[in-house]
Amino acid sequence: MSGAQGVELTVTSDVGRIDREKVLGYLQGESYWARGRRSEDILRTLETSLCFSILLGDEFVGFARVITDQVTFNYLCDFFILPEHQNKGFGTQALRTIISDDRLSRGMWILFTKTAHEFYRRLGFVQDDGFFTRVMVKHRPE
Numbered sequence: 165m166s167g168a169q170g171v172e173l174t175v176t177s178d179v180g181r182i183d184r185e186k187v188l189g190y191l192q193g194e195s196y197w198a199r200g201r202r203s204e205d206i207l208r209t210l211e212t213s214l215c216f217s218i219l220l221g222d223e224f225v226g227f228a229r230v231i232t233d234q235v236t237f238n239y240l241c242d243f244f245i246l247p248e249h250q251n252k253g254f255g256t257q258a259l260r261t262i263i264s265d266d267r268l269s270r271g272m273w274i275l276f277t278k279t280a281h282e283f284y285r286r287l288g289f290v291q292d293d294g295f296f297t298r299v300m301v302k303h304r305p306e
């Protein structure tokens with residue numbers, strides 16, 4: 165997919181392409197879900213998850229992290245497009261690429277969202293009340 169100036173959108177799991185400063189800046193400064201997460205903890209999750217950098221040309225414009233066993237289960241988290249690049253179709257294009265990645269195409273997907281249900285619905289995600297009666301949660305220690 166091309167951006168406004170015809171620049172290509174690339175979605176890559178090459179860890180060398182992760183812009184750690186931008187990931188820390190967005191998650192701690194702008195996200196509604198990870199503001200209190202410590203830098204060393206965020207950096208650790210970059211090592212232990214399958215991470216995708218979303219690039220417009222050479223510019224880092226977004227990020228997604230998948231916790232996965234690459235067979236049965238994929239948990240999408242810390243997914244964002246930087247504010248100045250939102251609503252241009254990049255999130256849709258990036259997520260479409262990620263969910264069809266060979267390593268992730270066999271397992272079920274799960275995610276949590278406060279506001280973006282419609283965005284995910286268009287990509288095949290559903291709010292499944294039947295399934296959620298089976299889900300149990302053990303919260304993190306304080």
Ligand SMILES: CC(C)(COP(=O)(O)OP(=O)(O)OC[C@H]1O[C@@H](n2cnc3c(N)ncnc32)[C@H](O)[C@@H]1OP(=O)(O)O)[C@@H](O)C(=O)NCCC(=O)NCCS
Nearest residue numbers: 243244245250251252253254255256257276277279280283
């Ligand atoms: C959610 C997000 C990743 C979508 O990426 P994007 O590149 O902006 O999305 P696209 O341009 O591909 O799609 C835009 C469409 O999704 C809708 N959408 C995007 N974010 C939304 C949100 N938080 N709530 C409701 N709708 C949303 C837009 O209204 C738009 O709909 P339209 O086509 O009818 O105008 C991005 O907006 C973002 O980073 N938001 C802030 C962080 C966030 O909420 N992350 C997800 C946490 S689960």
